[in-house]
Amino acid sequence: MSSDERKYIIIGNGFAGTTAAEQLRKLDPVGSITMFADEPYPLYNRIALPPLLRGQVTEAKVIIRDLAWHEKHRIDLRLGTRVESINAAGKTVVAAGREWPFDALLVATGGKPNPAESPGAAGAHNVFNFQYMDDTKAISQQLQSAKSAVSVGGSFIAYELAEAFVSRKVETHWLVRGPRFLRRMLDEFAGELLDEAAAADGCHVHYNEEVKEFVRSNGVVTKVITTSGLEIATDCVGVGLGLTINTQLLAGTGAKISANGIRCDDRLETEIAGIFAAGDAAEFFDPIAEMHYRMGTWNNAGAHGKVAAANMAGGDVRYHDVPEYSSKIFTDQTITQFGLSPEYRNDLDTVRKVDKDLKHYRALYFHADRLVGGVLIGKGNRAGKRKYLEAIKNKDRFPKTEWQSILDWTA
Ligand SMILES: Cc1cc2nc3c(=O)[nH]c(=O)nc-3n(C[C@H](O)[C@H](O)[C@H](O)COP(=O)(O)OP(=O)(O)OC[C@H]3O[C@@H](n4cnc5c(N)ncnc54)[C@H](O)[C@@H]3O)c2cc1C
Incomplete structure (x- = not known):
């Protein structure tokens, strides 16, 4: 390895960590990528664990990256290896009884269930x-x-x-x-x-x-x-009593951490240059919502992985997305949430529309005169979602008199 080859270390091989590794390899064909995982599995689809538990899919289907994939992309995956500490000043991590130097480090450690x-x-x-x-x-x-x-x-x-x-x-x-x-x-x-x-x-x-x-x-x-x-x-x-975010590796390093996660900017970089956070562990700055928050969803973990990797490789890429997820709720219902909701801030204005016969519910959230998020419940009730996402992304402003009619946007 020549001395100008960059050394990347990733802690955690969930969707955030593995997406970052894949992206790093695309952006930097020669750098070394080492990824530590304290679980014994290569990346598996965490959101497919419920169907696995229901007996609807097999374990083989849930594991979405095998060891051969890591070899092919020259990602040195260290399974069953817990990172014990980070030396931020010396730019090393300690794992498996030795020190591993890095030029850029990603902490994608997720959270531990309470x-x-x-x-x-x-x-x-x-x-x-x-x-x-x-x-x-x-x-x-x-x-x-x-x-x-x-x-x-x-x-x-x-x-x-x-x-x-x-x-x-x-x-x-x-x-x-x-x-x-x-x-x-x-x-x-x-x-x-x-x-x-x-x-x-x-x-x-x-x-x-x-x-x-x-x-x-x-x-x-x-x-x-x-x-x-x-x-x-x-x-x-x-x-299911929530997560405690795995921030402890950064305690005392100078990075800002709280019970809600590892503080980082819209480049996913912490207060310490060269150390990044992503996914469930990151309390990131969302330039559209204009606030820090944490978003524990699969898509967000992937989006973070990509942004963090670009910046670890020396780029200047900012998170610019509206987080969203959808989920089935029992046999009869689905829920879609996008952007912010009262869970993230308590000063939002809400407009809603409920149709009990159709079992539909729509709520849109406004902050001052900007649409910032929404929740849609009910099968076939997602018409207009793309338009909502665009309006949020564009930071469109709407007078209060229009809010109710925005509930009726169609695709
Ligand atoms: C059952 C379930 C269902 C879900 N359903 C949905 C859904 O329907 N839609 C949705 O959007 N999201 C869903 N989620 C949430 C989603 O799966 C997560 O937001 C996402 O997987 C987080 O990815 P991550 O890479 O940030 O963290 P994680 O997937 O948590 O990965 C972090 C990894 O780092 C490891 N680690 C921690 N500390 C260390 C250390 N010191 N050294 C080495 N390794 C370490 C952890 O063990 C873990 O393997 C679900 C989650 C669960 C558990």
Whole structure:
């Protein structure tokens, strides 16, 4: 290797890290790329874990990059190797008992799922988070003999668990702490439609409920007692209580970190030149929304990977995108979210339209006179989405008198 070959290190081989590695190889055919992964798998499709748990796809289909792909792209993938520390001043990381020098470093470490903390949960053999391939395999195994299961939490992950339990024909109880699922993002009208979808699939949702105690026998939870006194027999407990972002490697380095992630600019660079963050771990500056926030979605992880790689290779590329995702909600519903929502800032104005017969819901969010985001619920209700995304990207301004009519934009 000649001395002017750049050394790139990537921590985390999720979609953000692996996309960055692929992009780096395109942009820099000669630099060395080393990617550390503390899981034992090459990139797998995290958003395909729910279908894997439901038994609708195989593990082989979920793994989307094999070792041969990494070899072909000369990406030195170090599986099962945790990076222990970063020396920002000396430009090295420590892993596998040695120091690895870098010219540019990407921290794409994602987050770790929060465990259930009520008495009886710690160390129980049938209480699971749902973040990794190995979680999926363990839950799947447990469901083979389960008759009843409980999902805990109001997050997307708790929903995915509840849906998987239902589809595996297990009696399903879902405990939601708030008055509805995704309560920070959705209002009561949206909540009602999603509740109908859950009921139609036979899922028993209990709102304003938390676990008071997990009752155990021989290390296995057999019953959940809720804060209101409900007692639910169970063979399997799934927990979706949010993520704690893996920022600790940058603690004390001078990079700005918070409980919400690793602060970076619209080039995905942290406060330390040459050190970048991407994906679930990054609290990035969005120049369209004109604020920092974190966006835990698959597409956003890929978009970040590309931008970070371009800048690691010496370019000057800025994130300029409107994040969006769509998801099916039980058999009957779909949800699409784009841009900002009340989950990200609490000073947005909302206009909404609800059609109970069609089971449609549209909400658009405005900040001052700019459209900044929206939520669409209901099958076939996404007409106009492209126009909304364009308007957000262009920072178009709309007088308040027009807001209601914008709900009726068609493709
Ligand atoms: C069950 C499930 C369903 C989802 N469904 C959807 C969906 O429908 N739509 C959607 O848009 N998003 C969905 N998401 C979210 C989406 O998958 C994530 O936003 C995205 O995968 C994040 O990618 P990432 O590369 O930033 O992080 P991750 O995929 O979390 O990858 C980070 C990797 O870094 C590793 N790591 C951490 N620390 C170290 C270290 N010190 N050394 C080495 N390795 C380390 C971690 O173990 C992990 O493998 C879902 C997530 C889950 C769990």
